[in-house]
Amino acid sequence: MIKKRPVLRRWATVAALAALTPITLAACGGSSGGEDSSGSGSVDSLTVLDYYTDDPGHSDIGKQLSQCGTSVGVKKVVHQSVPGPTLIQKVLQQASSKSLPDVLMLDNPDIQQIAQTGALAPLDDFGINADGYAPGPKAAATYQGKLYGLQPGANTIVIFYNKDILSKAHVKPPKTWDELKTAAKKLTVGKQYGFAFNATADYEGAWQFLPPMWTNGGDETNLTTPQVAEALQLWKDLVDDGSASKSVINWSQADVNDQFVAGKAAMMLNGPWQIPTLTAKKVNFGVVPFPVNKEGQTSVAPLGGEAWTVPMTGDKAKMAKAADLVKCMNTDANQLLRAKQGGVIPTKIKVAQQFKQEDPSMAGFVDAVATARARTGKLGPKWPDTAKTIYTGMQLVLTGRAEPADAMAKAQAGG
């Protein structure tokens, strides 16, 4: 395999953090030396790999991990983070050199794909189940009837609106697609667009298309239905109207948030991980679920967030301890703590309700996560191929290369 240059992503932070990776790698290199004590069943240290490179997330997780390490009787938990886009590549390298971490964090749509390869241990083997969890996170982590990961916190995407702009224009947050279109149109003044979303040609763009697609009854198992076409039509109408910038096909979710913060978009489709930025920039915002197309529909949003898994490292004693660690990261108290640190909603329904009571401003997200649908729920490891069709079809429509009715068929044929 020819070695390629590392992935170029739009996030400047990722680039900056990439520079720190060698330090983390060096720190981890030392730990592989002490693996001789497994026979006695006592485990000195566990390695953990995730993509929480940004602070405060990195140190929050690190602290939680080492506390859990102490409570399960492991002296040292070596916490290692790599930038999100490089995580799977890193895992593949580790798999071929038989140096997988003891605990691995995976983005929920990746779990089944990795589980399919046989790299992950079923958590059922360690007596762990996902009883009491919301259906989304459970489905995402289940492959061929076995549970492979536990997800302590979930997120999703909803409509954020700028309260100041909307009240000044006497516009109410939209509940239906028609209201969304009218509101967006009315809020488009001068350099300010009514609505902003992300429609890039990647998995991020596909993920942002799921709220309109699923809410309208579209399904990833058959993309050439009128329901999906109507969802495409909604995106197209918003852009053709001038209510959303033509640049949406090039905007990542971070770019969308920048537009919203700068007051260049009155509403946006985005997730709770943007809240710290919005609060820091003193944006007066509110959130509502994605609107429905017709009366009687319920808003369905995609499930986001990461799960902890136990890779097949071959060291039984360590794997058992790793499973304990995963369990500990998912206790009610730890799920609640993680949610309060920001950006995610507890995945245990009971804990989520408690969180909702403690922080009513997050109610919109709690309800959305409770019904959030996993991208891999129906297609499992085949999801990435379908996601490619979705974002290709979406781009064909938004650039006028295809009509909503036949865009997905065209995208399936290779666009």
Next chain:
Amino acid sequence: MSQAQLAARGREASPSAPTGPTGSRRWRHWREEIAKTLFVVPAAFAIVVLFGYPVVKNLTMSFQEYTIRTFFTGEAPWVGLTNYVTVISEELFTKTVINTALFTVGSIVGQFIIGMLLALFFHRHFPLHGVLRALFLLPWLIPLIVGSAAWRAILEQDSGILNVTLAVFGIDPVPWLTSPDVALLAIILVNIWLGIPFNLTLLYSGLQDIPDELYEAGALDGATGWRAFWNITWPNLRAVVSVVLMLGVVYTLKVLDIILGLTHGGPANATQTIATQSYQRSFVEFKFGEGAALSNILIVISLAFAVVYLRATRRQVDE
């Protein structure tokens, strides 16, 4: 084997010289041959390990079903030409080939002409020409990730500085990165900007190697301006020009970073090239076999240019 050891051997060998004129000559001949071989060994080793292995691995991988699973199980079943058939028969393939050709030809023509004009310009040695020439190297010094982020901001349709500037002259905003008709052109323009320093530097140093006497003699015969360029500069610069073009083609064929940074292959696949597709399959979809097949196609195209280059330089040597 180090050079010190070789030298030591040389010293040992010299007392044996009186064995007779023929023996000494043969020994000296052998010694030379061994020395030559030993000098080549490190380079050959480096080539085999750093170039040979990846190329062979890439070749074998393209005939295997090499997926995410392979990394865990080590199993990569042989599938013959399936990967090649898959990537070539996809509707997108023709488009990526055309895009790659347009991108390469457009970039090279632009970079070379502008680089050549600038090199000739700076060859005139006017005040501050050193400073200005250094400024033209800027694109080379900026990390590509920063460069493409900056260009993404410049080319933004609504508030990008380029469209704002064009608006001053009454030109409607151009959808640089958002229209499938324009995006490839935008990418080519950015790549030209990026390639100018390379062309400028090499061509400028080539110009400096041409002795002034040639121009003086030419001037006496009435060859100035355009005729001096055509009859003196161009023939003397041909070796440099072929290196610049050859390297330019190979570098441009494999350009990945700026396309990913600016458009990610979009909008609607308008800027997909063989390189971006190869990357996409290998590192986004984890279909390493198909990615390898595409990159092998790219290697073959590069090789074709390398052969053309080698033949051209051989002709020059013969002349």
